[in-house]
Amino acid sequence: MTDISKTHLSPPSSSSSSRSHPKPGVVYSTKGEFDIREHYCKLLSQDPSKSMPIAAIESLSALCDATRAGTIHELMSTIEDGAEALKKSIPNAISLTAGCDLFKRFIIAHAHDDPKDFEAFKQQLQANGHLFAQRAREARDKVAEIGADSIKDGVTVFCHGHSRCVLGLLNKAAEAKARFNVIVTETRPSKLGLRTAKELRAAGIPVAVVDDNAMGYALKKAKMVIIGAEGVFGDGSILNILGSYQLALVAKAYNRPVYVATETHKFVDIFPLDQFNMPVQQNIIDFDPPKDIEGATPQDQQDFVDHVPRHLIKGLITEAGLLTPQQVSDKIVAMRFE
Amino acid sequence: MTSQMVEIHTPDLKWWLAHLENDFHPVHSIDLFVNTLKRRSVRNPTPTAVGTAQLLLRLIAAHKFTSIQNLVDYVLSLETRLSAARPREMSIRNMVRRVLGIIREEAENAGYGDHFKAAMEASQAREEPLAAKPARPPLMASHTSFANPTQASVTSLFNILSQSASPQAVSTANSPSQSGVQTPQNAGLPPPQPLSAQKDIRPAVIQDIRELVEELESSETSIAEYAPQLIHKNEMIMTYGLPSTVHRLLLRAAHKREHDFTVVVVEGSPNIFKHTHGAVMNKIPLTDQDDTASEAEAAAVRKSLQERGVQVIVISDSDIFNFIGRVNKVFLAANYVLADGSVLATAGALNVACAAKALMKPVVVVAGSHVLCPVTSYHQEVLVEMGQPVTVGYEEGELLDRADFPNPLVDLVEPQFVTMFVTNNGIVSKTTINRATLDLYHMPEADLV
Known part of the structure; x- marks a missing residue:
């Protein structure tokens, strides 16, 4: 291990x-x-x-x-x-x-x-x-430009983890003088959400950091969810930091749109079945943890990931425009025939 | 939609077509059409589409263009002017875009595809300095998507690695403004030659626009041809109102008593119930709505649904959930269909769609290809137009003082409520409506408004 x-x-x-x-x-x-x-x-x-x-x-x-x-x-x-x-x-x-x-x-x-x-x-x-x-x-700049339109005055955006695309998008919207708030989770165990909060605050955007457990509680106060992606799969689903799946499910329950901001060079021609059928090795569920560890397995882990299926995603903001998961899928399959 | 107007003669589509026939003027007619659109005397998707296409046909025939660049610039400037008059009437823009697509096709046929591309890019580049937010941002997207239409949808994925052929091309690729376009191939393009040196593509373009107008006019008949595939014996169909597209479809299904079926018509108060009642009697009332004129003429000579053996049940909007359990499928007519499959339909249609979804009834959306819009939006609610309140009149001043009476004219039906689309080009599933729409306009991706 x-x-x-x-x-x-x-x-x-x-x-x-x-x-x-x-x-x-x-x-x-x-x-x-x-x-x-x-x-x-x-x-x-x-x-x-x-x-x-x-x-x-x-x-x-x-x-x-x-x-x-x-x-x-x-x-x-x-x-x-x-x-x-x-x-x-x-x-x-x-x-x-x-x-x-x-x-x-x-x-x-x-x-x-x-x-x-x-x-x-x-x-x-x-x-x-x-x-x-x-x-x-x-x-990334183009993504920010296309995505910044989604932020209208008075909205609250819910974020999770740390994504350069999302930050760029929010900064761009702030530059365009949109007045909006951001709720971001701590995103344990990596605590990358804190980094997001710090960078957004530096840009003068009002940010509330909430505990990961408060996702269901806090999302009701947000109008939309924007997350980044580590990879975008051939069926239009995405891979992103752990907790994204949970967030997308809560967003679905509240009927809040989930947008994914990502560049097209993260598109990859893989069709995963679900979380556990992907070429990713991660030891999240550990029945045999090291001695004297009571909490969840390694707290210093930076790179646990989650798979968000396409039906939970409203749109992908890419430099090629605002795409639906279906369109992304079409594009990835079309790449094979290049 | 309302019948509260005093009986004055307003210029409708018929008047406009007669004007084009008799008093067409290459400059004044544009102003006149802009004013007509602004006054909403020509309105609703189909009449505006017909009016716009006819105007474009005559304008392109009347002008002398020195180059393809010239022609493209002219059409783009028309798009800006006309769609500014009625930003939410998207069929105006759709028509201009179809015409641009025609120009592109003919330019390519004549071997001037590069010229068209260069023209689109030039006009886009000219637009960019003005890209500071316009006063009315929605519905006026740039024409970027046209810039590179031949390179299928995949080009953007390869930008990051696109080969730089020469050092000079490297420098252009560096400039951020060009990041969306593949520069190298176009770098060495010759300057556009005057059209005199080129083969004149205008006659071909005009011929194609004529065909487009014919397609528009026959759109409802073509849709009706799919009726036998959609409606079967002893079925019960629910429709929201009896808009002419759906009416035609039902009449075709009932043709020669091939099928016996029942239609449950939701009357659609307050905006369309008069039209619905008229349609059920096969007598379309001549309101100020200009698309009813031709409909009324057609209705006068044809057999009604009842005469063809169809049982018609009219219910009020409040009974939708009561009846939805008994029906087999639902037909809705779309005002507009967006690229992601969202539908703008007459206000109230969402009630039917929700009820159908709750009881797992299929929802078939009927849409002519001129209402397919290559447009996506983060905020689709801005596309909903508000009308004047029709349930209260001016005599009820006290009531009006005490409360607001908003009257949204359309509902936004999200794609999750729709099962499939029927267009004049065929039956399209909701997952492929996007592809079908973009192909229609030769656009690699939809515009974000």
Whole structure:
């Protein structure tokens, strides 16, 4: 279970090097080895505003540089290996799967543009590396712009966890001089809600922080729910921080619309059945907890996630507009035929 | 909707079409139509759609356009002017959008697809500096969605990795204003040539608009063709009022006594009950409502529902729940259908929809393709229009002093209440109405208003 408790946000600890060969998250090839997991974690810790799919794309891009592939097939297999190694070494790999898939599709689409000039293609890939993060930021701004319209004067918005898209959206609405309040949960065990509250207060938005247990109590005072997403699945359902499912259920009971603010690069072609049929390992229900722990399992956990099915979602605010889950599903399926 | 108006001759659709026939003027007619719309003397989805399409047809025929850019700019400026006159009458915008779609199609057929795209982007770019919130934000969305229509719905997903072909393209991709559009392909586009150098697409466009007008006029008949698939022997159907689309559908189902069925008509007080009573008698009262004129003419020559062996039951609005258990299905006529499947229907229709939902009765929404709006909204309640109170008159001044009498003219029926849609292009499930709507206008995504 030690593997699982290791969060993908924390930089790799020194203890991981003592592990037996082969080390997780390292790509071995004839041309040397590359620790893609370390690179990925470094990128995330260096720039907290970077999202996981983008870090995955940049890591794969760095891997391409490091392995000095001579042919397109070599490059493709390196990327496959890298994506596989990265996914295996991170307990919740859904978000970065979206990034890896995008990158792979991109290579396939463009590598054959000019088969003779493989070197130029690689150079171009390198040159474009820095653009990814920037485009991601642009996408987030666009989401904020589209979503800010949803905030009218006098509404109270209910939030959960910490999402850069949601924060950007609320800030944008505040900049546009909308007068609104925000209720945000503490979001235990990660307490990311406190971070949201702090950042919103810094922007001058009135915020009430409520206990997670107060979801049902407090939601009645809110007009709408806006949450972020770690990943968006092929059926239009989403993956988000633990508690989102509960929030969406309460919102359904009160008939409050649930909007999900997310960029389209988090769309991933996976169809999960429910919480327990997803490629995510998390040890939330533990019948055999460590001795002398009375409370819920690890309180320092940052990355427990929840699956919110599509029928609880009113709309997804993306840079491609306000979409219904059905439309999102259409788009993700259409990606296959690109 | 109301019959409280004094008998004065108001310019209706018939008058407007006669005007276009006889005294059309490329400039004054626009002003006249704007005023007509503002006075609400041409109103309701179908008449405004017909009026707008006919006007566009004549305007495009009357003007000389030097380039596709010119033509697109002109149509877009018309959209702004006309829809500003009646922002909630969305069929105006729908028609302009259909015409834009036609222009795009013909431009592509003639090999000028890039010119159309460039024109849309140019006009969008010109609009952007003015993007500061207009005084009346809803219903006046930008035309962004048209900008890149050929790249199916997926392009946006690839933005993040879109290849930059040249360093110069990289720099354009960097500018945030372009983030939504794939720049590289368009970067090296030649400047639009004058139309004289191009093949004139105008005759083709005009021909297509004629077809659009014909489609509009035959919309109800086409919808009625689906009747045998929707209504079966010995069924009991509930409708809210007898709007002409639903009426036609029922008449078609009862054609030659193929089917015996019963219709439960909710009379729809206070706004539409006079129309309902008239329709049940197959005599449409000639009110100030201009779409009733043609309906009345049609009614005069056809057999009524009763003559075709249909039993008709008229109930008041308060009896909906009482009767809903006995019916097999519910038909509602849509004023407008939004991209997510929400329906704007005559006020009171929501009661029927709720009752049907509570007893698991299927709700069939009847909508001509001109009322499918490529529009989504966070705040759909702004689309609900209020009318004058009809239950109290001016003579009841004291009552009016003591209370308000709001009269919303439409209900917003959310998609959860709807089972399926019947349009003149076919029967559409509620999950695919979005795709059907966007395809109709060649738009990759709906406008957010």
